[in-house]
Amino acid sequence: MAEHIFVGTSAGYGFVVTYQNVFKPMLFDKLKDAGSEPMNLILIIPLIGGIMLLFKLSRKNNWVARYPLSFMVGVGSGMGITNVIKSDVISQVHAIIFKNPMWISGDIWTSLFNILYVVAVLTSLLYFFFSAEHKGAIGKTARIGIWFLMISFGAAFGFTVMARISLLISRVQFLLEDFLGISL
């Protein structure tokens, strides 16, 4: 019962929030001639796109929804692709080669750490190479890569658990000390 109330309420609440925060201020209000701000007629284009999307619910005419959908997917990918290439490829490769050189004269520990860094990147990348079977040398190297990945996941898991425990401690302290007045 509680679950159904929660699911139903959140669905209804979501609709109201979308109307109040998106449709009203960004579309309906701007399509009105408010005196100080003239009507923004260009918004009729996304309005038509939005209405076309609703055709997805019609079994007979659902092809109409493909046009705005393909536009959304295309624009989203186009806008995102430059950032992906910059942040996920070029900046990472640049940092590995130039920011963390494998040999720094007189600093053996940093050099060793940077060598480990390069090995971890290469072996992990090889794990995600799908054009060759993970057998023989490739398999063994990819296995090292998965070890690096698991160590990083373990660290991330521990870090998140630690952060959540800190939040819990802070709330318990608030309840006991500030709310109930019990000094610890």
Place this chain on the structure above:
Amino acid sequence: MKKIFSIVAMILLLGVSAFAEAEKSTKLLETSRFPVLIGLILFAFVIIYYIQKAKSGQHIFIRRIAGLNAIDDALGRATEMGKPVLYVPGIGGISELQTLASISILGHIAKKTASYETDLYVPLRDPMVYSTATEVVRESYLGAGRPDAFRENMVEFLTSDQFGYVAGVDGYMVRENPAANFYLGSFWAESLILAETGNSVGSIQIAGTANPSQLPFFIASCDYTLIGEELYAAGAYLSTDPKSKGSLKGQDMGKLAVMIVIIVFALLNVVRNATGMESLSNMLNWLDKFFAMKG
């Protein structure tokens, strides 16, 4: 005709975006972003080459992902136990690549549940994903020769609210005790809540996401996890679409190129630091400046 229309539309869109950008930044071409342009052209060329190769009917080898065997085992277990299969395609929208890969895997799973006569339940958070998933599941049941076994309520929209959705899915798990749970797609804070509930009711669980922050939770609480790009690869492996296979192969070649670049230039950097060769130093300094983009 379609091709000409697409090219004209693309040129128009590019022109409009270039002028919009120029209006904003008073620059028609952002020269500091040349490395991105070079990378984009190279990657696009390689991917298009392999897509064309796949389209021409040439065999594109993709190794079988171990997670796919785990999917088949989980479905077999659900069939033997006579319990339903729960498939959660993440909480991302339809424009997310992870959701698209997940929908592709859903098609494969729905085909199997149709042939094994196992109950399938797909709760959804996004209305667009809902309509797409309904079509995919219906087509899979049709493809498996069991259109009669398909029911509209197999695929259900719950709510757009993140935790309202989680409450709905968790409630289903506790009531129906599904034998196999699949969490494949885009996940955020709900990942551990879902996986822990599934674990507590004794379901076999297969997860997969490309959100690095959620992977540790899935790895800790699920029986098998598709890590990052394995999710896309699994989708492409199961897909019969040459575009998926070709683009995966193209991306692999991109990774190979990146690995070679790292090895060569990291070693050249070592030689430069150890010997101090002037010509090498000048070349590496120029590359360092060229690829160090700001903003």
